[in-house]
Amino acid sequence: MKLNRRNFLSATAAATSVMAAPTVLRAQGALVLRMGHPHPETDSWQDTALWMAETLEEKSGGEVTLQVFPNGLIGNDPTMINSVRAGSLDIMVTGNPFFTSLAKELNVLDLPYLFQDRDHVSRVLDGEIGDRLRTGFEGTGLFALSVWETGWRHVTNSRRPVTTPEDIRGLKIRTTPNPAHIEAFRLLGAVPTPMAFTELFTALEMGAVDGQENPTTLILNSRFYEAQKYLSLTQHAFTAAPLVTNAAKLEDMGDDLRALLIETAQEGAKRQRAINVEREATSLASLKDAGMQVVEEPDREAFGSFVSDQVQTTFAAEFGSELIDQINGAA
Structure with missing residues (x-):
């Protein structure tokens, strides 16, 4: 089955019936899959990846093993993307910002x-707009199994x-390497400094950068x-x-395993987002307990007026x- 724009929806729809079956067997024998991500072992990505490993093993009757490598153990963000390709x-x-050089329309997110x-967010990611954006991976060697989240981004720094x-x-x-992130901080008068997530803690610790921007869950973890x-x-x-796999390998899988993998990844996305929502509030409290000084109500309207229209104009020009x-209409 050619996993292209035309049959993306049919591929995901076919997966919905698989989880009802007690097991999905492969005549070719056991399959070992390797999965990597850059986040710590305490993060919701790791929790969900381990859930996927258990689910795949159970639903395949032990025919599928998913090995999980967190914390950038097998490479930083660009390295892992290239390894999957x-x-x-x-x-x-x-x-998402690490994929935008390959699938440029993803910059909109x-x-x-x-x-x-x-x-x-959910109406966009899980609706027709999300389907359209995921098909932008065609020709990159990647297939988007589902879309997880990092969450709402906030600014931290060591100076004021x-x-x-x-x-x-x-x-x-x-910042991430995403052009929208870089332009936004440039417009604010900051000095945007893109780098891989796995390099960030050392850069903060050594003073190579003054600050960063990430969700509270990741700041804590x-x-x-x-x-x-x-x-x-x-x-x-x-x-x-985006949770991605190698498109050619996915195409070569049997129909049963392909459907099982897609369905597990999509169910995992729901679980991972729910975990993140729960942990956002508790992570903020923990950061306060750790001694961080928190500005809970910055002038978001002023920040938006500095960057929103101009960055959107840049995107629209291309x-x-x-x-x-x-996306505005889905609000």
Whole structure:
């Protein structure tokens, strides 16, 4: 089965019937899959990856083993993406910004202040817009099994509280390599410094950057509070996280296993997002207990006025305004 734009939906639909079966057997014998991600073992990505491993083994009657490598053990974000494309790694998950050089329309998901709330995010990621964006992986060697999340991004730094856009001016902030993230912080007067997530803690600890921007769950799990004093709940972007596999390997799988893998990945996405929602509130409390000074109500409207329209205009100049209009319409 050719996994292209035309039959993407039929491939995922076929998967929905598989989980009802007690086991899915492969005549070819046992299959070992390797999965990597850059987040710590305490993160929801690891919890969900282990759940996927248990589910695949159970539903395949022991025919499928999923080995999970967290914390960038087998490479940083770009390295793992390239490994999956080459077929030396089977599955990986990381933030959407690391895929945008391959599937450029995905840049739309990282535009600042694009999403109003989690319901808005879900309508986009799980609806027709999300289906369209995932088919953008065609020709890259990757197939998006599902979309997990990193969550709402907030700013931390080691120098001063950030309440207004003026407070961020001059700070050297680690960003993802996504053009929208880089442009937004440049417009705010910061010095955006892209780097892989696996390199970030050392950069903060050594003072190579003043700050970074990530969800509270990841700030806690990665112990960034040990090198950062100030947290500002800017909620300036929401980061989705495609879970991808090697497209050719998936195409070569039998129909039963392919459907099982897709269904497990999609159910895993629901579980992972639910875990993240639960942990957002508790992680903020834990960061306060760890000594971080938290600005809970920064001037988000002012931040948005600095960056939102101009970054969206930049995207629309290259890709048109249709996707932005559709996403705004889903609010």
